[in-house]
Amino acid sequence: MSNNTTVENIILGCLSFGPRSGYEIKKIINMSSSWFYNASYGSIYPILKKHEEKGLVSSEEVIDNGRYKRLYQMTDKGYKAFHAWMLQSPKLMTVKYEMAVKLMFFAKLAPEQRIQQIEEHIEQLRLFKQELEEIEPWAEHEGDSYQRLILDWGENLYDFLIQWFSQLLNELQKYDGDLPQKPKDGQQL
Amino acid sequence: MSNNTTVENIILGCLSFGPRSGYEIKKIINMSSSWFYNASYGSIYPILKKHEEKGLVSSEEVIDNGRYKRLYQMTDKGYKAFHAWMLQSPKLMTVKYEMAVKLMFFAKLAPEQRIQQIEEHIEQLRLFKQELEEIEPWAEHEGDSYQRLILDWGENLYDFLIQWFSQLLNELQKYDGDLPQKPKDGQQL
DNA sequence: GTCCTTATATATCATTCTGCTATATGTTAT
């Protein structure tokens, strides 16, 4: 069984496509997983070193167009650890969604401020969805059917979010930014 | 402008409902925001102390049914900081979704292993949605219309995920666990 | 040809947050 973290396994997974440098791994992540599981340089380089110490990867310095880089390659041991992780029961999704937190305290905002926050957020979601769509040509060219599948999932997810918040905006606008309180049990009559 | 973190503001937000202890704040979070923005005791207690040092909250020890607890209360300064944060442009959502990562490397799994991973994941999603539904009575009773709204959002979101993965499972089963590769440009003919 | 910007490539570090462990006491069920 693998007790590596998810990020450690993403890096192994990227190396399953062939030898890569830390910088190249970050590029793969940016173009594919970053929006559902990101990793920063501050994780990637130390993890590569740790992987090498554990014998999960090996490395060599190469000169590519007159520029040094350290290419990492997965070992058999590394592939076994990666594959073992692939078979484990997946961890539950975790989300950090600030807009949802704000919604929780929305009663503290003035009606027009509520509308403004939602409008701004819908704009953010639209921009992000556009960014996803710009990856599509890359996935068509570089990725396999599963990588294209994930992009499709992302676009569906953001469509769902845009639609949900647009509907909320409509409701808010209908009631001048003040959602009608469904009466509680004790308040009826 | 507020330069507190989101978790620091969640804690202020909880105190906007009235004086609470660290333990009680965790309970509020568990029953409402935890699935879209969680905070652990290891964050909550130190943040409360930091907030007090900065004058955003004040505290007093009280005895509740013969048991000590430290009740924290928001100050004017704290409310101003919280409200300023509420008006700021919300941060983009971040997601950590291990199942999506695995999907990225799904080509490395055997067909029947793919089907098993998806089946297990759908089961996880169903269980989690049930947990959300169990919060509903609490939200009906304790929350305002916005808190109920978020629960509604969560249920819609998990419905979307269950539906999306169920459809993928169907496709996989149709093709014996092996999604047909859409031919790349260079591979046609 | 030099200047500026962008891309490649890696390293370091304070800060944030989690999840685990530990401790202590009150309450409820058996």
Next chain:
DNA sequence: ATAACATATAGCAGAATGATATATAAGGAC
């Protein structure tokens, strides 16, 4: 009685971010 559970807080190792720093190569502007 006593075991299990709920309340209440503290501390810490480890993971990850995001910001800064450094250096070199490539490409375009003028």
